[in-house]
Amino acid sequence: MKRSTLSFFSSLVIASLACGLPAPATQLSAETQPAETATSSEPALSADEGLQNEAGTAVLLFDIGMHIEPMGETAQGFPSGKNDYHKPQFFEGHVEDMLTLAQIVEAHGGRMTIQAQSPFTTVAIESGNPILADLAARGHEIALHFHEDAHLGKNPEPLSIQQWCDVMKEEIGYITQASGVADIRYWSGGNLYPNLYEAAECAGLDVNSDWKSPATQSTDMSLIGVNPWRPAGGTDGADFTLFTQHDPNGAIVFLPEGQYDKENFASMRRSEDAGGDEAYFEFLKESLYASLSAAQAGKVNVFHFTVHPGEFLGDPQDPFGVIERFLTEVVDPLVVSGQVQWATYSQMADAYAAQP
Ligand SMILES: [Zn+2]
Numbered sequence: 584m585k586r587s588t589l590s591f592f593s594s595l596v597i598a599s600l601a602c603g604l605p606a607p608a609t610q611l612s613a614e615t616q617p618a619e620t621a622t623s624s625e626p627a628l629s630a631d632e633g634l635q636n637e638a639g640t641a642v643l644l645f646d647i648g649m650h651i652e653p654m655g656e657t658a659q660g661f662p663s664g665k666n667d668y669h670k671p672q673f674f675e676g677h678v679e680d681m682l683t684l685a686q687i688v689e690a691h692g693g694r695m696t697i698q699a700q701s702p703f704t705t706v707a708i709e710s711g712n713p714i715l716a717d718l719a720a721r722g723h724e725i726a727l728h729f730h731e732d733a734h735l736g737k738n739p740e741p742l743s744i745q746q747w748c749d750v751m752k753e754e755i756g757y758i759t760q761a762s763g764v765a766d767i768r769y770w771s772g773g774n775l776y777p778n779l780y781e782a783a784e785c786a787g788l789d790v791n792s793d794w795k796s797p798a799t800q801s802t803d804m805s806l807i808g809v810n811p812w813r814p815a816g817g818t819d820g821a822d823f824t825l826f827t828q829h830d831p832n833g834a835i836v837f838l839p840e841g842q843y844d845k846e847n848f849a850s851m852r853r854s855e856d857a858g859g860d861e862a863y864f865e866f867l868k869e870s871l872y873a874s875l876s877a878a879q880a881g882k883v884n885v886f887h888f889t890v891h892p893g894e895f896l897g898d899p900q901d902p903f904g905v906i907e908r909f910l911t912e913v914v915d916p917l918v919v920s921g922q923v924q925w926a927t928y929s930q931m932a933d934a935y936a937a938q939p
Pocket residue numbers: 650651652728730
């Protein structure tokens with residue numbers, strides 16, 4: 584990607600974001616062009632625009648990520664999940680959810696960061712379903728969600744960096760085949776592997792977030808905040824010394840999820856005591872406001888949360904009303920006032936990398 588083309592596309596995107604309109608077609612179609620002619624598939628926010636708004640106050644970069652879980656036997660032959668993407672009805676139901684969520688987000692001027700893995704990707708390839716290519720063409724970032732045990736088997740932590748790298752590359756290959764996107768940069772998962780960042784760098788990835796322990800489904804409070812950094816290393820889930828230490832030469836940008844005040848925020852939606860969708864989105868609202876308070880002008884500040892296809896079950900008459908209302912009532916006014924800007928995860932990382 585040529586630096587010189589960035590500011591042109593950035594100004595187009597920023598101009599459209601500022602007034603809450605969907606990003607222009609230049610952004611939407613670039614991703615599916617052949618690599619030689621693609622100018623800028625995911626335009627970075629220009630440095631000063633990612634850092635502060637016209638009033639000179641802090642900006643919070645905002646996005647919604649989507650995790651596609653491994654449901655059914657993965658490409659590596661490991662059984663996983665409670666359901667199975669090889670069942671057409673189940674697969675197509677999730678595809679429908681993905682399209683509905685994408686349309687809702689697009690109508691509010693945003694693009695999601697959609698994180699996939701096998702067997703969803705391989706079923707999409709085998710059945711010729713264009714869902715990931717369609718979402719990429721509409722400007723959503725396509726990325727990797729990596730459940731290590733589903734692709735490396737039980738007890739993957741003792742395996743070598745090369746073994747991890749090879750399987751991450753294999754999964755990225757299916758994503759590229761299903762979506763047409765060659766430049767996959769972001770991943771989530773693999774969280775208890777101390778050499779995760781070496782493996783991810785080997786696989787060509789450079790943006791990460793959504794750290795939670797697969798064992799406890801909780802996030803260490805040392806990872807909570809709004810300012811990205813370049814971790815000096817990974818973690819085994821107990822020692823966060825290297826993970827929380829900034830290495831200016833680190834290959835990976837880590838995006839914290841925001842100013843959440845609970846360790847179980849990443850899994851609370853599905854817990855029994857969460858109080859359902861309404862309570863969860865109320866908690867997201869409070870966390871977004873807390874993140875705005877923590878945001879500093881002159882720094883890249885980020886906030887994001889994760890949705891899954893199949894999880895909007897609160898109101899059978901209007902399952903997606905809760906996210907539609909959240910975007911309308913909470914997010915849109917902050918976008919209009921310049922306090923919040925939509926940005927995909929790689930755009931957040933690029934804004935951070937461009938920070939003076
Ligand atoms: Zn997952």
